[in-house]
Amino acid sequence: xxxxxxxxxxxxxxxxxxxxxxxxxxxxxxxxxxxxxxxxxxxxxxxxxxxxxxxxxxxxxxxxxxxxxxxxxxxxxxxxxxxxxxxxxxx
Amino acid sequence: xxxxxxxxxxxxxxxxxxxxxxxxxxxxxxxxxxxxxxxxxxxxxxxxxxxxxxxxxxxxxxxxxxxxxxxxxxxxxxxxxxxxxxxxxxxxxxxxxxxxxxxxxxxxxxxxxxxxxxxxxxxxxxxxxxxxxxxxxxxxxxxxxxxxxxxxxxxxxxxxxxxxxxxxxxxxxxxxxxxxxxxxxxxxxxxxxxxxxxxxxxxxxxxxxxxxxxxxxxxxxxxxxxxxxxxxxxxxxxxxxxxxxxxxxxxxxxxxxxxxxxxxxxxxxxxxxxxxxxxxxxxxxxxxxxxxxxxxxxxxxxxxxxxxxxxxxxxxxxxxxxxxxxxxxxxxxxxxxxxxxxxxxxxxxxxxxxxxxxxxxxxxxxxxxxxxxxxxxxxxxxxxxxxxxxxxxxxxxxxxxxxxxxxxxxxx
Numbered sequence: 001x002x003x004x005x006x007x008x009x010x011x012x013x014x015x016x017x018x019x020x021x022x023x024x025x026x027x028x029x030x031x032x033x034x035x036x037x038x039x040x041x042x043x044x045x046x047x048x049x050x051x052x053x054x055x056x057x058x059x060x061x062x063x064x065x066x067x068x069x070x071x072x073x074x075x076x077x078x079x080x081x082x083x084x085x086x087x088x089x090x091x
Numbered sequence: 092x093x094x095x096x097x098x099x100x101x102x103x104x105x106x107x108x109x110x111x112x113x114x115x116x117x118x119x120x121x122x123x124x125x126x127x128x129x130x131x132x133x134x135x136x137x138x139x140x141x142x143x144x145x146x147x148x149x150x151x152x153x154x155x156x157x158x159x160x161x162x163x164x165x166x167x168x169x170x171x172x173x174x175x176x177x178x179x180x181x182x183x184x185x186x187x188x189x190x191x192x193x194x195x196x197x198x199x200x201x202x203x204x205x206x207x208x209x210x211x212x213x214x215x216x217x218x219x220x221x222x223x224x225x226x227x228x229x230x231x232x233x234x235x236x237x238x239x240x241x242x243x244x245x246x247x248x249x250x251x252x253x254x255x256x257x258x259x260x261x262x263x264x265x266x267x268x269x270x271x272x273x274x275x276x277x278x279x280x281x282x283x284x285x286x287x288x289x290x291x292x293x294x295x296x297x298x299x300x301x302x303x304x305x306x307x308x309x310x311x312x313x314x315x316x317x318x319x320x321x322x323x324x325x326x327x328x329x330x331x332x333x334x335x336x337x338x339x340x341x342x343x344x345x346x347x348x349x350x351x352x353x354x355x356x357x358x359x360x361x362x363x364x365x366x367x368x369x370x371x372x373x374x375x376x377x378x379x380x381x382x383x384x385x386x387x388x389x390x391x392x393x394x395x396x397x398x399x400x401x402x403x404x405x406x407x408x409x410x411x412x413x414x415x416x417x418x419x420x421x422x423x424x425x426x427x428x429x430x431x432x433x434x435x436x437x438x439x440x441x442x443x444x445x446x447x448x449x450x451x452x453x454x455x456x457x458x459x460x461x462x463x464x465x466x467x468x469x470x471x472x473x474x475x476x477x478x479x480x481x482x483x484x485x486x487x488x489x490x491x492x493x494x495x496x497x498x499x500x501x502x503x
Contacts, residue, residue: 020160040156
């Protein structure tokens with residue numbers, strides 16, 4: 001079974017679905033290290049995004065995974081870490 | 092010398108027009124916005140007509156970030172707020188944040204948003220409920236979102252007293268200006284034309300079950316059989332007259348008097364409170380009844396409530412003693428949005444010298460009201476009284492004076 005990766009495109013899509021699009025446009029290489037705050041996403045947007053990632057990817061994210069990931073790169077890494085640690089148990 | 096609180100900006104979102112010009116154009120022509128409900132399948136419900144706002148696309152007016160976190164009523168309120176501030180010539184970013192505040196009314200909250208999230212909860216589970224449900228349904232959310240969008244960190248609040256709340260919020264905003272806040276954004280927008288909101292309204296047993304848009308909402312008519320709900324309202328910008336004049340703003344009018352009372356418990360034998368609310372508003376404005384030029388009625392469309400309102404009006408003004416109108420016969424009752432929209436209509440009526448008509452109604456003689464029906468009536472209007480009542484016994488009255496004196500002062 002191929003392990004599913006959580007990509008910047010996934011994060012962009014889920015952010016927009018759950019919390020709407022910012023003026024800045026798509027997340028990409030230029031903004032992957034920009035803080036969510038600067039991108040225009042506040043804590044509730046991140047809670048909603050975390051909840052949607054959990055649903056779609058079948059992972060369990062802690063509050064710290066979501067709230068301490070200050071940038072898209074941080075959140076992508078946190079999700080992929082959880083995907084890695086849970087993949088063995090995945091059905 | 093006192094410094095009156097005046098209205099300098101209007102933002103209107105109504106079933107008969109989005110924006111002041113379209114709304115007033117439709118209102119002075121007597122065009123109704125009441126029709127069959129289109130936004131959900133209403134066939135199975137006892138009431139099937141509403142005053143719906145058509146053609147409003149939130150994404151054309153608001154940034155994408157706001158769309159997933161706002162109910163329709165909030166989207167409408169934010170756009171009305173933008174329009175009201177632009178109309179007032181105020182750019183919030185140019186003013187100190189603590190000099191601006193927000194007080195709106197709400198009768199229902201974000202019902203459509205809440206209904207969708209309840210559906211997610213019961214059909215898919217708690218993990219499918221939006222995090223934004225934490226505030227998007229809430230009565231105070233329009234005030235909160237207006238203050239965030241416009242960077243207004245002064246006094247903020249919400250009044251919940253059904254239809255009367257639309258006037259109570261304006262009175263509270265006026266109080267904040269008197270206490271020192273330079274600019275207040277006030278008024279109200281309600282919009283809950285969804286099954287959950289509809290069922291909640293049906294519970295009042297005050298909705299008309301007629302299917303004829305021209306016969307469904309007939310206040311002060313022998314055929315009165317309830318009201319038609321609508322969606323929308325108005326957002327107003329208020330400030331001190333001296334400030335408005337100093338910056339050369341257009342002054343629509345002055346909020347010169349306010350009274351609010353509560354009806355006695357049913358069966359207690361006490362007197363209904365509306366006449367007292369009217370007297371309080373007139374006393375504060377120091378205006379005798381004979382100098383009130385028009386009354387915008389609450390116009391419940393329920394015979395005993397119409398009687399109570401007509402009794403209060405004739406008690407203060409005498410039989411046929413003042414022109415009375417109810418342009419809300421064109422929009423349906425907008426709950427907390429109704430009275431702010433009536434305030435806007437009254438200000439526009441004073442500006443033009445034209446009392447808009449009450450449509451479709453043949454006044455019953457027993458009410459002894461000079462109801463303006465069939466066509467608008469030209470009249471010099473220096474003052475207007477707006478009445479609003481809320482379910483459960485709320486009565487509120489606001490007395491407006493025209494902006495004419497301030498405009499003369501500004502021109503000098």
